[in-house]
Amino acid sequence: MTIDNLKTPKVALGTWAWGDSGKAGDGYFGSPLTQAGLEEIADKAHAAGFSLWDTAIVYGMGRSETVLGEVLKRYPRSDYQLSTKFNARIAGTGDDPVADMLEQSLANLGTDYVNLYWIHNPADVPRWTPHLIPLLKSGKVNHVGVSNHNLSEIKLADQILGEAGFRVEAIQNHYSLLYRSSEDAGILDYCRNQGIPFFAYMVLEQGALSGKYSPENPLPEGSSRAETYNGMLPQLKALTDKLAAIGESQGAAAPDVATAWAIAKGTTPIIGVTTPHYIDGLVRAVSITLTSDDIAELEALADATNVNTRGFWEQEM
Numbered sequence: 001m002t003i004d005n006l007k008t009p010k011v012a013l014g015t016w017a018w019g020d021s022g023k024a025g026d027g028y029f030g031s032p033l034t035q036a037g038l039e040e041i042a043d044k045a046h047a048a049g050f051s052l053w054d055t056a057i058v059y060g061m062g063r064s065e066t067v068l069g070e071v072l073k074r075y076p077r078s079d080y081q082l083s084t085k086f087n088a089r090i091a092g093t094g095d096d097p098v099a100d101m102l103e104q105s106l107a108n109l110g111t112d113y114v115n116l117y118w119i120h121n122p123a124d125v126p127r128w129t130p131h132l133i134p135l136l137k138s139g140k141v142n143h144v145g146v147s148n149h150n151l152s153e154i155k156l157a158d159q160i161l162g163e164a165g166f167r168v169e170a171i172q173n174h175y176s177l178l179y180r181s182s183e184d185a186g187i188l189d190y191c192r193n194q195g196i197p198f199f200a201y202m203v204l205e206q207g208a209l210s211g212k213y214s215p216e217n218p219l220p221e222g223s224s225r226a227e228t229y230n231g232m233l234p235q236l237k238a239l240t241d242k243l244a245a246i247g248e249s250q251g252a253a254a255p256d257v258a259t260a261w262a263i264a265k266g267t268t269p270i271i272g273v274t275t276p277h278y279i280d281g282l283v284r285a286v287s288i289t290l291t292s293d294d295i296a297e298l299e300a301l302a303d304a305t306n307v308n309t310r311g312f313w314e315q316e317m
């Protein structure tokens with residue numbers, strides 16, 4: 001019933017960090033960002049054929065969407081796919097807060113449709129899901145997905161959409177070596193059985209699994225992610241060392257291997273890109289082969305870290 005099948009890439013590009021001001025240490029991520037740097041990221045991604053960009057209205061309260069729309073306007077709209085999200089937490093009081101929020105996102109992005117529109121969090125599935133139906137019918141939204149929903153919420157949303165001839169076409173949850181709740185809860189199996197793409201977010205645990213950060217070189221002071229991750233960096237070392245060692249044998253780096261692990265598990269990782277050369281890492285990641293022994297060793301080391309990286313906005317699955 002949707003206009004075409006969702007084109008699922010091997011890897012999608014995340015822009016939560018683009019909602020920060022770009023000043024080092026400022027905001028959620030605290031990564032230094034410049035307009036020229038973001039344009040270079042987009043150029044490299046375009047050249048490499050990575051074309052699905054994930055954002056949300058709440059990332060910097062419109063800033064990520066606005067900056068992304070600005071950066072991508074150098075390309076024909078058909079060259080890239082935009083994925084953004086409705087968030088009930090900031091819903092307005094009009095007749096259709098979902099349609100209203102989509103209009104805001106379209107204006108921020110400088111476009112008249114999004115390829116993929118998500119319900120960001122499962123506030124009230126029967127209340128919000130039906131609002132997606134007219135947006136699909138109007139063509140302002142090509143495909144819909146649900147994020148941070150557990151299996152019964154996914155099935156309920158799918159049933160509501162199904163009554164109108166649509167379906168949940170994508171799932172987006174936190175999924176990394178350190179956080180495999182969607183796998184444990186059967187959501188990955190459900191997606192595989194139903195032929196629904198599972199988009200894995202925070203595969204690099206916001207940089208903590210990149211191997212770049214350590215107790216001596218922590219995540220940017222003043223950023224929100226530093227508060228979450230800096231205290232656990234010592235426990236992560238054996239895992240990031242193993243990621244690096246596997247990468248070395250294939251001319252790749254630790255984050256490339258973490259991304260390759262998510263691909264090997266059947267998911268589409270959404271990787272937050274803040275630096276042009278991270279696109280090179282994604283190119284390497286899609287060609288890495290991991291053996292089942294590599295995967296088992298990485299998961300055993302991840303379990304041994306004994307850390308819990310559940311986000312403050314996430315529920316137990």
Ligand SMILES: NC(=O)c1ccc[n+]([C@@H]2O[C@H](COP(=O)([O-])OP(=O)(O)OC[C@H]3O[C@@H](n4cnc5c(N)ncnc54)[C@H](OP(=O)(O)O)[C@@H]3O)[C@@H](O)[C@H]2O)c1
Pocket residue numbers: 013014015016017029031054055120147148172173200201202203204205206207208210212255256270271272273274275277278279281282
């Ligand atoms: N639906 C949801 O609720 C939800 C929640 C979270 C995220 N997301 C989506 O998923 C995307 C990904 O998550 P995320 O950005 O939070 O975290 P992430 O992808 O786990 O980590 C991104 C961070 O890792 C570092 N990094 C990325 N590539 C690297 C490389 N090749 N080498 C070394 N470091 C690298 C960068 O940090 P530095 O800048 O410090 O180098 C970057 O900011 C988000 O941007 C967003 O689109 C969705």
